Amino acid sequence: MHDVVVVGAGCAGMRAAIEAFDTGADVGVVSKLHPTRSHSGAAEGGINAALGNRADDSPEQHAFDTVKGSDYIGDQDAIEILANEAPGDIYQLEHWGCVFSRDENGKLAQRPFGAAGSPRTVFSADITGHVLIHVLYEQLMKRMEQGPMTVHEEYFAWRLVVDHGRCVGVICWDLVSGGLKLVAGRSVVLATGGMGRIYRATTNAYACNGDGMAMALHAGLPLEDMEFMQFHPTTLYPSGVLITEGCRGEGGYLLNADGERFMARYAPNALELASRDVVSRSETTEIESGRGVLGSVLLDLRHLGAERILDRLPGSRELAMTFAGVDPIYAPIPVRPGAHYHMGGVDTGNWGETELEGLFAAGEVACVSVHGANRLGGNSLMETITFGRRAGQAAAEHALAASSPTPSLSVAPMADAERDLKTLLDRSEGERPWKIRDELGASMLENFGVFRQGPKMELQLGIIQGLRERYERVVVEDKGPVFNTDLTQALELGSMLDLAWVMVQAGVAREESRGAHSRPYDFPERDDERFLRHSLTRWKDGEPELDTKEVRMTRWQPEVRSY
């Protein structure tokens, strides 16, 4: 039995594990991938902290930009915590050896990012997530040498174990050896990331299936703001991989088929550096009005010159050359909006705590909420570090508290899991999951994408029901115990089908346009009177039940949002 079990080992999970260990806990990390394979490593552009190295900046300014970016449903106390604690967390990462880019004075360089009032994005060329995940894994390895820190690699977490109203562990499928394993702990931290794979066009890795959100939902916990999926404005055509916002931060232009910098018509002040929801909507409007190229718009970096591209954006160049055959030094890159980040997630407080005793959550799986209806670029990496640290500390303190008795572990949850798994594996006749997965991805993009409207969302609810019925008869072809990804992919699809239902249901109910939830045809305006609230969804008797919750405000009242 561990003191703290951390589920997921991206930036949030590893940061939580490190903090829990440093607080004195015996830590077990469970991850379906080796930690450095986690999708945090694919983050490119940077991480926001008001260091003021390049221009005047302050945590207050950072907080205000974030509140405004959230379209006023980010919780302002949480946002202030993020903005205030970000600089200290960045310095700590630097002291651990993180390889950040430097300015001419040898201090941490900062670049402008969308909807930020000051250049506050700390970065490492365009591989910021990569350097973060490796520095965190270095610190994890150090602690693995020092003491009780165990990484259960390639364990696929499937179900939370709740005993007498308390979360006491997680049931996992051991990918390498096969079989279900119980990893028990006095506290559990969910840090499993997002679920971009619910859409066909996404920047997200194959691993991003919403596993943790589904586990929490099925354990009876509420999910918050699930209708808000961020579409990143610059994902590469055709593969969908991310081309960083740093390209625009360094001065790149967005052009339509006529060669026009069309953002001048949508965001005359911020232009390409308006917030992501605004830019994605503008691009979609251009493409739908017939001013696109290959169903995309063009990201033009040529005027930056070869030296700056090679120095600051080498990874984006490599991606464009490999996956689109385009060298951005000589030609513009075809880009389009793609599903990128889920603002919603498991409802948590400012220490990552949930309403279930012993369960904490941090990172994309959680909804604190610091991003509200639209996240600013560079804020999610910062959230993983700041709130990963807070959740790790709180989980350790909970586990080590004198009042925390050793939980009893009944055998029932494991027996249930074994039985359900056997039912799935014993089925030999039926449909394989991949068609259901592809149809879900295509239909979500079509009916619940950048723009939404009532009838299409209702249609999508019907499609999801049909897919769920087909999923009941799904067959896993691989029956073996060793590295059975056929099985885990089937389990992931089950999670995504439930979560898609939750998302669309919340979308139908939000009869307004706010942040990433845009309904230009039926509800084009923000409606603070009715909807300045979080949505909250619970799983009741096999279906999602919708409720709402108040937004926590400290000092900023809603204003008209323009860039």
Next chain:
Amino acid sequence: MQVALKIWRYDPIAGERALKEYEVSAPEEATLLDVLDIVKDQVDGSLAYRKSCRMMICGSCGMRMDGAAVLACKTRMYDVAQEGRVPVISAMGNLPVVKDLVVDMGPFWGKIRAVTPWLEPGYSDPGETEHVVSQERMDVIHKESLCIMCGCCVSECNSMEADPDFLGPAALAKGMRFVGDPRDQATVERLQSYSGEHGIWDCTRCYFCQERCPKGVDPRDAIAKLGAEAVSAGIDSDMGAKHAKWFVTSAKTTGWLRETELVPKTQGIAKSLKEVKFAMGLLRHGKVPPPFPPHVAKDVDEARALYDLVKEQGREGYEGIVQGEKALEQLELESESDGAGPRDPYGEGSFAVPYLPGENGDEEAE
């Protein structure tokens, strides 16, 4: 487009392996990873391989195509399909196969952990702000910090094939990432540790790691930099270091390589006595010039001027030249002992047969 592949399958339960051919229809932009996905979805759900980001950053999908390590997600299949080639896909080398294209990365990470892979800070505590370090200083470890730990270099490492305990290109590049970091204060301890047995001087300089690295880390250059730093720091007791040093001393003093002295200078007097028989053979064939008086090249001044120039520029010539004496020795021993020679990475047509648990070098030695 139609794409055909042959895949080395391995079923760990039955202990059977087989080369199976598949042909599927794929979009023109498809990568090797996309094609494997289509095979798994539409033909055989039991096919096992690792994947995640599909954008060359997570390092999950290292495998071999026609005997050479690649990242599946980076490898476009259009040209292969156009040429009508049927590439052979197999698991990475130098690591035991778990199932199909999945290898046990345990030994890989064990070696990473062996190089103390975290910053040992200490020179100055900057307090509540960052260390001030110029970008130029940080650029020293730019390439090493690009490493995604995919294992492609380790898969191709010839030295590791001879000595499974060789630290290898990935771990040593990770070591250089810290040796070259001005914020790290454990440089000397690191260089001593990496210069030990199975360390930097065991690299054979075959450059396969450098050629096959999908991220431009240039691990062989990292090893050379470590060698240079070690000799600079006076850590030169290894044969490899002595060998490299002697090359330079010899060229500086006489303008050419005095081979007669190379062996005792590198291996020591006692060990070189074993080579007497070989030396006598050379002598008989007129291959050994008389050692005294030393023959000095006509243009020795040029050699000395070059030496001075390099020294003045702060990059002493011998530094960075890493020899693979021990690994080579082991290769020779192995080929003598079993007659079959070391595994040929390009045997059986164009591909390497992945090795299975129980087939690695350790057990062969027993």
